[in-house]
Amino acid sequence: MSTAKEKKYAKRMRNQPSNVSLDQSDDHPRHGGRGSFQSYGDSNPGSSGQQQRGFHQSRFHSRGGRGRGPPSESQPVPKFLTVTKFAQARAAEINAMVKAASQKSSNSLVFQSLPRHMRRRAMGHNIKRLPRRLREIAKKEMEKTVHQKKEQSKSKSRKARRRHGNLQLEFNRRQRKNIWLETHIWHAKRFHMLKKWGYCLADRPTMKSYRACYRAMSNHCLLQDMSYYCCVELLGKEEDLFEALSRLCSIDTGPTFKAAPCISGKRQGSLVLYKADKYPEEALGHVTFIWKPRSVSDTACNKRQLWIWMHPAFKADVLKELRLVCVCEERPDNFVCVSEPAPPPPPTEEPPASVTGAGRKRKLKSKGEKAVPVKKIIGDGTRAVPDPYYWTSTQTGITIRDLTMEIVRYRLVGPMSNCVLGDALHVAPLHEETEAPGPHSWWADYCKDPDKVLRHNNQESLFKILKGLESAAQIPSGTVLGLTVGDPRLNLPDKRTKSFPNVESYEDRDKVKSVTQAGVPVECTESLIWSSDVRSHVLDNKISEQEFNRLRSELLIPGTKLDLHNSESKIPVLLIQQPGKVTGKDRPGWGSGWDICLPKGWGMAFWIPLIFRGVRVGGLQQRLQHFQYMGAPNVPGDFPDTPAGVQSAQETKAQLLEKYTRRPPAKRTNFIKHGVLSPFHCPWDQLTREWELRPSVGLEFPKVQLKVDNLEIKEEPADSPADEEMSMESSAVTEEKTVLEDIEGRKDFSVLRNKKILQNFSALVAPVSHGRKGPxxxxxxLSHLVGSVLRDFPRSLVWVRLSMLAKGSPELHALICSPSEQDLLHLQQDKSFPGPLEPKHGDRFKKQVLKFKKDKKKAKKNKDAAKNDGLEDASCNDDLTLGLWPSPLPEVTSHCSRTLLGYVTQGDFSLAMGYGDALGFVSFTGLAHMLTDQPQDKTGLVLVRNLTSLQYRFAKLTIEV
Amino acid sequence: MAEQTSLQERPSAHRRRPAPRPSRGPNDIYVNTKTDFRAQLSRCRRLLESGSQKELRVHGLGLAIGRAINLALQLQLAMPETLLSASTSTVELTDDLEAEGGEDAEAGTRNRNNSAIHIRVYRPHEE
Known part of the structure; x- marks a missing residue:
């Protein structure tokens, strides 16, 4: 019998009982059975007989193990028949049939097995709609399902679950792994959320708003919640702090912690930190910092306070290094109190993240509503629960405090951000002596000092002047302004409005001019937000949203402004100007704006008033967009030499690979055929190493280099197996060399951040028009510069910006290559020349992959084979994926027809520029080679090729410092 | 010129702040030298022809003065009923100087003046 038929029979017999009793009782020889069958068939022709036949056949088959033809043909008819045996066999069969009929083997419900004409509406709910004979079974089934449902259902009703305390518990449970920001619930309703760096962060709005967000950034105002940024506070003597911090940074990369405008507290500074004494290698990450301005009380002991803000990805590394240079012990001060949760922490240094969910929970406690047990969460997204947050050094007296989640930070981007801030915030009114003192004793104390009142008034007038500025870029970059504002919920408009600058505020031109020239005077940068006591005080005395609404509803005339007098909350805030685009010539100051820092717990109270001034809200995607158009490095993707950058690259790689392998092999891009070796990551190490080892490194390299290039161009297009073998061999040789290099000790690449070198180099990269300078x-x-750099940093990367000459928008990990002479000539002759084409590469791994797949299939079928040859294959071809180059990559620089210089790390069509725009890294050595080859008027032209295309396109390379 | 100075006098590197734009209405056209002239012209024409704006204010600063004048005249050519009225002004620009001599020095600013033109393109009132 053919297998198909066999299967068919098996299928038909699936629901039949396996009639064992027949076999056991049937002890007579086989022919007896056959005989019985024959007679049965004779006596009962029809459909049931057919089934029986099938049944017998399958039985025979399973017993003998070999197929047989239909029993009717050429079977010898038995001569005699024993009645008792025959009857026994039939009885067993009838028994089996009855059993099968009474039993239900499929897992459908009873009413589902009824024929269509007997079905009734709502049978599943009402048993009485079923035929009476089936009611018993249906009843059982129903009980079963009800039971199951009860187990699954939530123990509490929805109403109970939504009750405030229970909801808080649920929220706490849900943010155990990834901490929520204060605006989380607002965002979660409107944004696609991502779990990243230990936080739940908004990625992009669910509504279609990519372009609208860009317009908001360039014309009005875009708001982002940046509270996930981590703040570390350093407290100590000025000299001690300088001494410790100077080991982490270098003056070569730009102004450091010591820079005069920053140290006075007037400006925010930014720099890249390195491991102690390791510059220029082993970068840690990019940070911004603010010094607290010197005040009278501090000058006596000469203690200074410094806030260092950083991205959460960098936090672990930076904090560790800070503790090292400040000689803070492993055992922190608060170790004891954290390990024993029973004693409350000392009042002065309250566990910073103990009330991550902000004031509401805290409020409940302070009011004494003990009926609702709300559990507090200790720790934050970047720190495990028992981890310390507070260290003091016995040697230097420096205190490091982790203020993560202590301060809320919002970023407003766009020219109208002044105006939005000016509308949303109002400066706190002075304390009125006549009336009963409100709960804000710190403010009453503050207002007793006439100097402080004067300072407050100055700050107020400055804040009003800010409203008159056209954009934040008008004032010196990084300007800090301290302020104490009133409760922003008080002057909330009825409806969402869009703020526009007020024409009247332009009148005082002289004052505006003084601010744009000199910035904010030092005394006005003072803010009480620096003091942790005031911060906690402000949080404790916050009027809850509910209470606030109640007060508002009690107003005599609805809609009028609520006047709380002394009981109105006063909140110390810090405004920090963000300079926007500072590099490059075009669009200066694009994307400038303000950062506003608030004490924790006040997030939503400020968020809604800002929203009501017509800002648009963005997430991480908008942040990336902002950084790209500004030409600023994105964190942590544009820091490939930091541990966080390496980690994020790995994550991206895994993510992209997963996405790639999800597609069917025939529908994927075959990257081998496109000549792309590493589509999901950038092998910076290999790239810099190869450029260092290229034979023509030196000062007289131009001629040699040309020869090499020509040779390669001749070789590569003919893509034969022999060629590939050669290249493989050469790569093996280079690898041997590199192993030697590694032993020598230089094994890592670094990103060139020396400002002077970059400035000189960027001037050389810019094309020179005729008659400007002697060649x-x-x-x-160039040769002087390159020589010096190659001596000092042979394996360095340079961060560059690429703008496409004509068409094309570069994508992530696109290849940056140097054009050949013919390409440049071609471009000169034909202005519309799009760029050369990469010849298609052969995929010599395809056969291997297919063979491997076949072997795998075979191995599955018979395990013996798998043990013999499948294992060998599996061991060598473990990471073979169709279309991806297996792990030891050949030489990356010379794999394609054009020499590879680097990779793109951020790339997109730039709405601001109107054409494709990308940021990426190139090997410094490679760039120097390219520049020496290129003619004067064509310097800085490179080719960019996307991973999914064979077309190279021209782009202009610039180094922006 | 900027490139030359930046090459020759490295220490006094400066960074220009964006020029102030006092009024940002939908009918304020700030002419620059980078945008395609025809695009600017068609944008102005669209604004005028749609009837939503009774007048346009075309602003040009420095090198863009010529372009601004050209734009206004082209507009008048296309719509002969419009009138032009021009005024000039001086705009104060600020440059950020980069600090010399290490980190102790305060980074200063420098003021420059540049001339600007403001052309009102409007339709006369029908009497």
Whole structure:
């Protein structure tokens, strides 16, 4: 019998009982059975007989193990028949049939097995709609399902679950792993959320708003919640702090912690931190910092306070290094109190993240509503529960405090951000002596000092002047303004409005001019937000939203402004100007705006008033967009030499690979055929190593280099197996060399951040038009510069910006290559020349992959084979995926027809520029090679090729410092 | 010129702040030298022809003065009923100087003046 038929029979017999009793009782020889069958068939022709036949056949088959033809043909008819045996066999069969009929083997419900004409509406709910004979079974089934449902259902009703305390508990449970920001619930309703860096962060709005967000950034105002940024506070003597911090940074990369405008507290500074004494290698991450301005009380003991803000991805590394340079012990001060949760922490240094969910929970406690047990969460997204947050050094007296989640930080981007801030905030009114003192004793104390009142008034007038500025870029970059504001919920408009600048505020031009020239005077940068006591005080005395609404509803005339007098909350805030685009020539100051820092717990109270001034809200995607158009490095993707950057690259790789392998192999891009070796990550290490080892490194390299290039161009297009073998061999040789190099000790690449070198170099990269400078001067400069750099940093990357000449929008990990001479000539002759094409590469791994797949299939079928040859294959071809190059990559620089210089790390069509725009890294050595080859008027032209295309396109390379 | 100075006098590197734009209405056209002229012209024409704006204010600063004048005249050519009235002004610009001599020095600012033109393109009132 053919297998198909066999299967068919098996299928038909699936629901039949396996009639064992027949076999056991049937002890007579086989022919007896056959005989019985024959007679049965004779006596009962029809459909049931057919089934019986099938049944017998399958039985025979399973017993003998070999197929047989239909029993009717050429079977010898038995001569005699024993009645008792025959009857026994039939009885057993009838028994089996009855049993099968009474039993239900499929897992459908009873009413589902009824024929269509007997079905009734709502049978599943009402047993009485079923035929009476089935009611018993249906009843059982129903009980069963009800039971199951009860187990699954939530123990509490929805109403109970939504009750405030229970809801808080649920929220706490849900943010155990990834901490929520204060605006989380607002965002979660409107945004796609991501779990990243230990936080739940908004990625992009669910509504279609990519372009609208860009317009908001360039014309009005875009708001982002940046509270996930981590703040570390350093407290100590000025000299001690300088001494410790100077080990982490270098003056070469720009102004450091010591820079005069920053140290006075007037400006925010930013820099890249390195491991102690390791500059220029082993970068840790990018940070911004603010010094607290010197005040009278501090000058006596010469203690200074410094806040260092950083991205959560960098926090672990930076904090560790800070503790190292400040000689803070492993055992922190608060170790004891954290390990024993029973004693409350000392009042002065309250566990910073103990009330991560902000004031509401805290409020409940302070009011004494003990009926609702709300559990507090200790720790935050970047720190485990028992981890310390507070360290003091016995040697230097420096205190490091982790203020993560202590301060809320919002970023407003766009020219109208002044105006939005000016409308949303109002400066706190002075304390009125006549009336009963409100709960804000700190404010009453503050207002007793006439100096402080004067300062407050100055701050107020400055804040009003800010409203008159056209954009935040008008004032010096990084300006800090301290302020004490009133409760922003008080002057909330009825409806969402869009703020526009008020024409009247332009009148006082002289004052505006003084601010734009000199910035904010030092005394006005003072804010009480620096004091943790005031911060906690402000949080404790916050009027809850509910209470606030009640007060508002009690107003005599609805809609009028609520006047709380002394009981109105006063909140110390810090405004920090963000300079926007500072590099490059075009669009200066694009994307400038303000950061506003608030004490924790006040997040939503400020968020809604800002929203009501017509701002648009963005998430991480908008942040990336902002950074790209500004030409600023994105954190942590644009820091490939930091541990966080390496980690994020790995994550991206895994993510992209997963997405790639989800597609069917025939529908994926075959990256081998496109000549792309590493589509999901950038092998910076290999790239820099190869460029260092290229034979023509030196000062007289131009001629040698040309030869090499020509050779390669001749070789590569003919893509034969022999060629590939050669290249493989050469790569093996280079690998041997690199192993030697590694032993020598230089094994890592670094990103060149020396400002002077970059400035000089960027001037050389810019194309020189005719009759500007002598060519000899330029080449001399170049060779001098390159020589010095190659001596000091042979394996360095340079961060560059690429703008497409004509078409094309570069994507992530696109290849940056140097054009050949013919390409440049071609471009000169034909202005519309799009760029050369990469010849298609052969995929010599395809056969291997297919063979491997076949072997795998075979191995599955018979395990013996798998043990013999399948294992061998599996061991060598473990990571073979169709279309991806297996792990030891050949030489990356010379794999394609154009020499590879680097990779794109951020790339997109730039709405601001109107054409494709990308940021990426290139090997410094490679760039120097390219520049020496190129003619004067064509310097800085490179080719960019996307991973999914064979078309190279021209782009202009600039280094922006 | 900027490139030359930046090459020759490295220490006094400066960074220009964006020029102030006092009024940002939908009918304020700030002419620059980068945007395609025809695009600017068609944008102005669309604004005028739609009837939503009774007048346009075309602003040009420095090198863009010529372009601004050209734009206004082209507009008048296309719509002969419009009138032009021009006024000039001086705009104060600020440059950020980069600090010299290490980190102790305060980074200063420098003021420059540049001339600007403001052309009102409007339709006369029908009497």
């Amino acid at each position: 000899s001067d330029r080449s001399q400069q």
